[in-house]
Amino acid sequence: MDALLPLLHSPRARDAFLLRVLLDPPWSLRVADRAPLTLLTVVRGHAHLAPDHAPPHHLRQGDTAVLRGPAPYTVADTPGRAPRILIGPAQHCTTLHGRPLAETMSLGVRTWGSAPQSATMLLVGTYPTPTTAGRRLLAALPPLLVVPRDDALACLLAEETARDLPGQQAVLDRLLDLVLITALRAWLGDPRSRAPAHYRAAADPVVGRALALLHQDPARPWTVASLAAAVGVARATLARRFTALVGRPPMAYLTAHRLDWAADLLRDDPDSTVEAVARTVGYTSPFAFSAAFKRHHGTSPRHLRDTRDGPKRR
Numbered sequence: 001m002d003a004l005l006p007l008l009h010s011p012r013a014r015d016a017f018l019l020r021v022l023l024d025p026p027w028s029l030r031v032a033d034r035a036p037l038t039l040l041t042v043v044r045g046h047a048h049l050a051p052d053h054a055p056p057h058h059l060r061q062g063d064t065a066v067l068r069g070p071a072p073y074t075v076a077d078t079p080g081r082a083p084r085i086l087i088g089p090a091q092h093c094t095t096l097h098g099r100p101l102a103e104t105m106s107l108g109v110r111t112w113g114s115a116p117q118s119a120t121m122l123l124v125g126t127y128p129t130p131t132t133a134g135r136r137l138l139a140a141l142p143p144l145l146v147v148p149r150d151d152a153l154a155c156l157l158a159e160e161t162a163r164d165l166p167g168q169q170a171v172l173d174r175l176l177d178l179v180l181i182t183a184l185r186a187w188l189g190d191p192r193s194r195a196p197a198h199y200r201a202a203a204d205p206v207v208g209r210a211l212a213l214l215h216q217d218p219a220r221p222w223t224v225a226s227l228a229a230a231v232g233v234a235r236a237t238l239a240r241r242f243t244a245l246v247g248r249p250p251m252a253y254l255t256a257h258r259l260d261w262a263a264d265l266l267r268d269d270p271d272s273t274v275e276a277v278a279r280t281v282g283y284t285s286p287f288a289f290s291a292a293f294k295r296h297h298g299t300s301p302r303h304l305r306d307t308r309d310g311p312k313r314r
Helices: 135-140 151-161 168-189 197-203 207-216 224-231 235-246 250-268 274-280 286-297 301-307
Strands: 017-023 028-031 037-044 047-051 057-059 063-068 073-076 085-087 093-095 111-113 120-127 144-148
Touching: 017 151, 037 047, 037 151, 037 168, 047 063, 057 063, 057 144, 063 168, 120 151, 120 168, 144 168, 151 168, 197 207, 197 235, 207 224, 207 235, 207 250, 224 235, 224 250, 235 250, 250 274, 250 286, 250 301, 274 286, 274 301, 286 301
Parallel strands: 017 111, 028 085
Antiparallel strands: 017 120, 028 073, 037 063, 037 120, 047 057, 047 073, 063 144, 085 093
């Protein structure tokens, strides 16, 4: 089973915010933009990143940090330096006393800071809503993860960020998705990472096969017995091993996966009917589907489809 695929169906940047930040010491930024997901790459120089709810981290040239919001964080040239600039919601940039800085520190298209040849260059990309970031992904991520970057890809994104060509926003959205996917792949491939249990379990010969079958055909009327038979082990063996490695029984995992898939379908196609989505994810009764959906997501499928705000994960 490819452990990464279930995470990567959901992040789809739309109108993502991207910015090249060029700074000379001393500098310190307090970021309280409430973005659900931020990627920060050190293209040149280094930085010290201090999230409010995670240990601080020294970012060296080439490192990419993935921050799960909406908690604020501070990034500075040296640890403990007091913030001098505040980045608020909608990327509103001011001094700590409220004086706007967006125009005075502009250095061109999507470029901001002290001077074009500053010692430090940061590349910042944010997903504006939980829906564009992917709620399943946000639920799986730690508050902060740091991975080595793909040099060619990050440089390409830095170059494209400063361009202003027809269709440029669509290009940037797709490149940001690709940078995120690359970072996640490095994270999940690191045996020291604290990846979610069901992604680590994919390496198990029994549970990994069971997970692959559930993801390949989630709408099939699976039972523990039929899944065990397909894997080639006893029902009790599968149930015990699956629960130990994944953290929930097979059918509970399948139900959650179906309902998360249903939420994606309803968000992606506002014209879809609840009845059609119910059938697609394996429910014969739309009433049973709606009840299960509301228990899992805290809102009805019809309300999700109409508002497209997405459910609050619990």
